[in-house]
Amino acid sequence: MDEQGEVKVKNPCHRPVFIFLAVIISLGIITMVSISVVQNKPLLQKYKYGIVLDAGSSHTSVFIYEWPAEKENNTGMVRQKHTCNVKGKGISSYSANPQKAGTSLQDCMEEAKQIIPAHRHRETPVYLGATAGMRLLKMENEVASGKVLDSVAHSLQMSPFSYQGARIISGQEEGAFGWITVNYLSENLRKATGTLGALDLGGASTQITFVPKQEIESNDNSIDFRLYGNDYRLYTHSFLCYGxxxxxxxxxxxxxxxxxxxxxxxxxxxxxxxxxxxxxxxxxxxxxxxxxxxxxxxxxxxxxxxxxxxxxxxxxxxxxxxxxxxxxxxxxxxxxxxxxxxxxxxxxxxxxxxxxxxxxxxxxxxxxxxxxxxxxxxxxxxxxxxxxxxxxxxxxxxxxxxxxxxxxxxxxxxxxxxxxxxxxxxRFIKKIGESDAGWTLGYMLNLTNMIPAEAPDTPLMPYGGYVTFMLLFSLLIFVLFFLAFMYFRRSTRTAQKDII
The missing domain is CATH 3.30.420.150 (Exopolyphosphatase. Domain 2)
Incomplete structure (x- = not known):
């Protein structure tokens, strides 16, 4: 009696070509998922910080500013992060006891240490600008004003921040930087859609600054700025003793x-x-x-x-x-x-x-x-x-x-x-957005031009390139799927013919 021989049909899924295609498709899917995760992960925004102390005639305020490490049109995008009002009167009131001027700042500087991340302390610049109160003290007693500035300078140098100076700013600077502040906050500088004049009133002085329509006849009242690629000629004047x-x-x-x-x-x-x-x-x-x-x-x-x-x-x-x-x-x-x-x-x-x-x-x-x-x-x-x-x-x-x-x-x-x-x-204004109107933000904006920008974290590829890549890769995987399906179908038919 003849024995019926066993017919062994080889499973097409076990063939090398099919295994190769399956591996390629799996790797393609894994690659697409990985790229998608990396491309769309949240980017950690890097910030820099700056501190400006406004030492006015009646009080001192500490302003902490932050801006992205990358810059826009060569002007840092600065916003006010925190304000601390120093207890007591302005630093000019300490002329008889100058060391207390520096001591008065310590509480607010401790507060700044808590607000600014520790790894940014050493690179964070700190500036003190004294206004009309100190201008008057210098007029009356230059030696005393020098001792007061030395005291605040010593106090700020003891902080972990990068001390950049303490000085009496001129009335012209105070007016001009106030103008920059209100126009920056109103986005007039970036959009170049006209500007806003600035009216500032303190305890000891008052400033008026604006872009005039007529020629400025006095050189003492003219100041030029280049911001966001545009040139501005300002009229400005500060009236000391008219605060x-x-x-x-x-x-x-x-x-x-x-x-x-x-x-x-x-x-x-x-x-x-x-x-x-x-x-x-x-x-x-x-x-x-x-x-x-x-x-x-x-x-x-x-x-x-x-x-x-x-x-x-x-x-x-x-x-x-x-x-x-x-x-x-x-x-x-x-x-x-x-x-x-x-x-x-x-x-x-x-x-x-x-x-x-x-x-x-x-x-x-x-x-x-x-x-x-x-x-x-x-x-x-x-x-x-x-x-x-x-x-x-x-x-x-x-x-x-x-x-x-x-x-x-x-x-x-x-x-x-x-x-x-x-x-x-x-318009009588206190703040525009979250930032106070005043000269300190304009001062900080001007200073950020001297701070190098860091390279920002960027996506793995540009958005357009990412979309194109994902479409082409999806098409490739679809083609591989189709080839695998056709190969599997053909192998199955061949095996069935061999059985018959």
Missing amino acids: KDQVLKLSLADKLWSTLAVNKTDPVELMDPCFHPGYKVNKTFQSFFDTPCLNKSNTPPNKNLTHVGLGDWSMCQQSVREVFNTNLCKYSRCSFNGVFQPSVDGNFGAFSAFYFVMNYLNLTSDTLDNAKEKLARYCSTPWEKIVENHPNIKQKYLSEYCFSGTYILTLLEYGYKFTSNNWKDI
Whole structure:
């Protein structure tokens, strides 16, 4: 009997060609998945940091800025990350005890160490810019101002950051960097769509800066910048002694001399229309004349003095106008005190004390005429009522808002020559986005041009290249799948024929 032989059919899945195709397809899929994961993983943004200390006349603020390590159009994209207000008065107040000026900064610098990542400390630049308070101290006592700067420099050098200097910046710099700040934050510089003028008011000085439509007739008031590939010629001027605190002393001293001319009694009663009716505080002559903005040789003999409020806004404005000298001008037009100023055309941002005073008085969005009417009613409000309505504000500051508001309206209208028609072009601003309006951000922006940019982390390939690669690779795998299928089908048919 014949034995039926066994027929062995070789499985096509075991053939070398099929195994090879399966391996290639598997590797292709693994490669696509790996590239997709790497391509689309979140990129860790690298940041750099900078610290600027604004040493003003009344206080010091520490601003921490951060920006991506890569830069845009050669100007760092800087944003404010943190602010710390130094306890106590401005560094110029420590002239009699300079070492305390440096000590006063330590708490805020410790705070900065916690905010900025430790691995960035050594490369983070720290700068201190002192403004009008220190300018006045230098005028009065240059040795004392030098010791104060040495004290703050020593304190900052003890920090882990990269100390880059502590100096008194000029009024022109303060105005120009304030202009850069408001225009950078408004994205005017990057878009090149026109610029915003800058109005800054501090305790000891005030600045006005803008791009004028007419020629700048005074070289002292001109400054040039190149930002985002565009050139800007700015008009800028800083009026030292015309900050709200110093001009109050100027106005009070002027009233005091007028009072002494007709009142020889002791104590002297100073009747002041810029303070609320019912306000009555004992003061000293020295408190009115302790400033280099006034001639010390012309100080009257010290007597007891009672400062009495009248709350008459019309008389107050008239007395404030007397601190401006508009009689002398050798140019085609001037602001005051013989200083050239082009006409104030275009939009302006008013910040610092401009904002804080006008915001307190709720005058930031009023017309000029409405602002005058509201301020007149406010100034005539009895002092007792003012204190009752604002129990959490120190009475010294509370008592000065009537004067400060009147001074701001008078400075803008009578000094800088704004009118009822273009009053709407002034925006009173504290912040734009998350950053404070002021000179420090402009200063930081200018300094970042000297900080080398790091190479940013980038995707494995450009997006267009990535999409093209994935399409071609998908097509290749599809072709391999098709070839494997055809090979498997043909091998199966051959095996079936062999059986038959």
